[in-house]
Amino acid sequence: GENVEQHPSTLSVQEGDSAVIKCTYSDSASNYFPWYKQELGKRPQLIIDIRSNVGEKKDQRIAVTLNKTAKHFSLHITETQPEDSAVYFCAASLTSNTGKLIFGQGTTLQVKP
Amino acid sequence: SQTIHQWPATLVQPVGSPLSLECTVEGTSNPNLYWYRQAAGRGLQLLFYSVGIGQISSEVPQNLSASRPQDRQFILSSKKLLLSDSGFYLCAWSVVGGNTEAFFGQGTRLTVV
Numbered sequence: 001g002e003n004v005e006q007h008p009s010t011l012s013v014q015e016g017d018s019a020v021i022k023c024t025y026s027d028s029a030s031n032y033f034p035w036y037k038q039e040l041g042k043r044p045q046l047i048i049d050i051r052s053n054v055g056e057k058k059d060q061r062i063a064v065t066l067n068k069t070a071k072h073f074s075l076h077i078t079e080t081q082p083e084d085s086a087v088y089f090c091a092a093s094l095t096s097n098t099g100k101l102i103f104g105q106g107t108t109l110q111v112k113p
Numbered sequence: 114s115q116t117i118h119q120w121p122a123t124l125v126q127p128v129g130s131p132l133s134l135e136c137t138v139e140g141t142s143n144p145n146l147y148w149y150r151q152a153a154g155r156g157l158q159l160l161f162y163s164v165g166i167g168q169i170s171s172e173v174p175q176n177l178s179a180s181r182p183q184d185r186q187f188i189l190s191s192k193k194l195l196l197s198d199s200g201f202y203l204c205a206w207s208v209v210g211g212n213t214e215a216f217f218g219q220g221t222r223l224t225v226v
Contacts, residue, residue: 006156032212043203043217044157051212089157098164099145099207100172101215105156 006104119218136204
């Protein structure tokens, strides 16, 4: 089945710097790649997603890039702020009607003021 | 609008006791439903998913079971809890057809003592 690897497991940046989180997936049939943000003790919430028919998507300070050939995708956060501190998860969804998402292990991002 | 309810929010159970966690979705029909578990400091592990009433797929062999007695109700159960069952359990739903955003419930913090 699908396997998603996420790196790094922890990331510490200064406020205003950029943060990059990378994920690789194993199944070339996967075609949907969401990113979730989870604050401490709360539910994961979608922040951005990308489908396999595009290579990049932006939403204000966050962007996601996808390289289908290499089977990896990345989350980019620019001008980081302390409120960006959270755990970020990437996921991949196989082409099927189940919609099941296979998640990476998560990255704990700390933005220092 | 669609909402997802999950309860209880926290639960402390002795080893060997039974478990029943319930999740209901409102405002949509025939959703895909999922149970995920998040161990401390770990990623989101898919436990079960369902594409319809009575249809349950298990992702990981374990001490748990799931049932979907009604279209928008998903139940996670165990006959006898183990210490290793402790974790943060999250119910989620997505639109049927797959490859779309999953919406998570608030989660249940289960501690087995």
